[in-house]
Amino acid sequence: MFLIPATRRGHGRTLYVNGALDRLFDDALAHAFGQRAPARTAARTPALDLSETDTAYTVTVDLPGVTKDDVKVSVDGRQVTLEAQAQAPQERKEGERTVHRERSTVSYSRSFTLPVEVDDAASQAKLDNGVLTLTLAKKVAPAASRITVN
Incomplete structure (x- = not known):
């Protein structure tokens, strides 16, 4: 089961999914190939x-x-x-590398x-x-x- 994050925009309780599905697949592909997802x-x-x-x-x-x-x-x-x-x-200690950033x-x-x-x-x-x-x-x-x- 996939959960797709949504952001609230507009009036009332209308929810629109802005590129969440694209980001989900981009992040999954980046993770599968050992790359960091773009900031x-x-x-x-x-x-x-x-x-x-x-x-x-x-x-x-x-x-x-x-x-x-x-x-x-x-x-x-x-x-x-x-x-x-x-x-x-953005602080890093010497010899330290970022493995995952959200x-x-x-x-x-x-x-x-x-x-x-x-x-x-x-x-x-x-x-x-x-x-x-x-x-x-x-x-x-x-x-x-x-x-x-x-």
């Missing part, structure tokens, strides 16, 4: 949780293996974009639109143990003013 950079869409208060949105995203220097968050009006990259360690560089990318514009000056981002927490302050609409008629 891949996997692109992932991280799952996120979004909550709202009267003044801000709170976004929580799991980004395992990422340091705060590798995270980029940009806000353009209502559009929020997250990009991050986790590097697989860990690779992983890229995370996610973009979403909020119902209200974000005040990027009042917003905050915090990364703690691979969990990114964004506190995105809502832009306050200017209060209505009254014009005196002369």
